[in-house]
Amino acid sequence: MARNIFDYVFFTEIMQGLGVTLKHMFKKPVTYKYPFEATPIFERFRGVHYMKTDEQGKPKCVGCYLCERVCPSECIHIETDAGPNGERLIRKYEIELDRCIYCGFCEEACPVDAIHMGRSYDVVRPTRDGYRVNIKFLVKKYKEYIEEGKGE
Amino acid sequence: MLVGIILTVIKILIVITVLLLSVAYMTWAERKVIGHMQVRLGPTHVGWKGLLQPIADGLKLLMKEDIVPDMVDKPVYIIAPLLSLIPALSAFAVIPFADKFVIFGKEVQPYISDINIGLLYILALSSVGTYGIIMSGWASNSKYALLGSLRSSAQVISYETAMGLALVGPVLLAGSLSLRDITIAQKGLWFIVPQFVAFVIYLISAIAETNRAPFDLPEAETELVAGFHVEYSSMKFALFFLAEYANMYVVSAIATIVFLGGWNGPILPGFVWFVIKVLFIMFFYLWLRATLPRLRFDQLMSLGWKVLIPIALANVLITSIIVYIVR
Numbered sequence: 001m002a003r004n005i006f007d008y009v010f011f012t013e014i015m016q017g018l019g020v021t022l023k024h025m026f027k028k029p030v031t032y033k034y035p036f037e038a039t040p041i042f043e044r045f046r047g048v049h050y051m052k053t054d055e056q057g058k059p060k061c062v063g064c065y066l067c068e069r070v071c072p073s074e075c076i077h078i079e080t081d082a083g084p085n086g087e088r089l090i091r092k093y094e095i096e097l098d099r100c101i102y103c104g105f106c107e108e109a110c111p112v113d114a115i116h117m118g119r120s121y122d123v124v125r126p127t128r129d130g131y132r133v134n135i136k137f138l139v140k141k142y143k144e145y146i147e148e149g150k151g152e
Numbered sequence: 153m154l155v156g157i158i159l160t161v162i163k164i165l166i167v168i169t170v171l172l173l174s175v176a177y178m179t180w181a182e183r184k185v186i187g188h189m190q191v192r193l194g195p196t197h198v199g200w201k202g203l204l205q206p207i208a209d210g211l212k213l214l215m216k217e218d219i220v221p222d223m224v225d226k227p228v229y230i231i232a233p234l235l236s237l238i239p240a241l242s243a244f245a246v247i248p249f250a251d252k253f254v255i256f257g258k259e260v261q262p263y264i265s266d267i268n269i270g271l272l273y274i275l276a277l278s279s280v281g282t283y284g285i286i287m288s289g290w291a292s293n294s295k296y297a298l299l300g301s302l303r304s305s306a307q308v309i310s311y312e313t314a315m316g317l318a319l320v321g322p323v324l325l326a327g328s329l330s331l332r333d334i335t336i337a338q339k340g341l342w343f344i345v346p347q348f349v350a351f352v353i354y355l356i357s358a359i360a361e362t363n364r365a366p367f368d369l370p371e372a373e374t375e376l377v378a379g380f381h382v383e384y385s386s387m388k389f390a391l392f393f394l395a396e397y398a399n400m401y402v403v404s405a406i407a408t409i410v411f412l413g414g415w416n417g418p419i420l421p422g423f424v425w426f427v428i429k430v431l432f433i434m435f436f437y438l439w440l441r442a443t444l445p446r447l448r449f450d451q452l453m454s455l456g457w458k459v460l461i462p463i464a465l466a467n468v469l470i471t472s473i474i475v476y477i478v479r
Contacts, residue, residue, distance in 0.1 A: 017443045
């Protein structure tokens, strides 16, 4: 395309560009001042997990190992044991948050609606071990979510 | 006599203080303006609207460790930043901020001095600033610094020709090299009207001369890290920074005086007009930086030598013929 001599002499394209930037200067900035201002979270955002409890406050998990099996990054570790009346006890339920890829498969696999993905994303720990969270932590998260109305 | 000297020293102190403060606040304005043009906020935390940010930056630079690399040429390395800042500051010696006025029966010059070769003095000083850049690049003993400084100096030298030629037109119209006389000559008509071509050439070459975007090739981060000042840290780096911004002020002040009528303007006092015009050109600098991408080096050189200098020469020729016929 031959360059128009008028455009060439009078810098029309540069003027257009300057117009664009000047227009943007008077727009409202889209910035969030993050630590002081909460950033919006999308409806289907998957954050740190939580574990639902029943009416007595006991975790709903029945120790079926489905979430451990489905987890692609193998970050869920479960150990179960038999109780005195033949019921199943959960000895250990751990999630390594630093390995978790937050895919949400565990949530989908769970047959009793126990493990869920929450909304919070601000888990930063000084050590790797700090990222190993147990069932207590998950239940506590559930309470927080209920209190703050952030759950599901 | 003694009173005169003391008054001049006071004036120099005032000018330098105000200049350094406005240089500091230019960095704030730059971040703010470009931030808003990119729909961001810019600095907000230190002080109201981030207004104390330049002071925080200055403190930070002062507290930083002043590293001198092992293999540098020490004396040259240390002199270089000074040599780029001092010419930029001393250029303000001849810039008339406002007209003379009489107070208590005594005539007061609101500028440091008015010499009859003012424009020539400024052009000479702006070339001296290049020495600082070349020396810093060479003394740093680093390939990138050397490449950056060579680029910068090639750019400055080649654009200075166009800049000087662009200034010839208004000088011919005013018939004087004194910046005060040039301003007074524009009482009726600003020189931007009869010398519009020269004004555009001047603006382009001034931006190239001060190494600002879109001609900020010495700072091409992908190729040169930061050009001539890679090896500098702490206050020495800050001096280069100050020099760059002080140069911007010099160049804007000259554009104001030579093309935009200096302190001339209705209603408001002369000084206010001067400041408004200078700040407008400074804003233009930032505006351009937010708009245009960086040029390639060969494009930059061919624009300077093949486009700007011929047009500037033609402008000089036509202007001088017209001036000759009219006089």
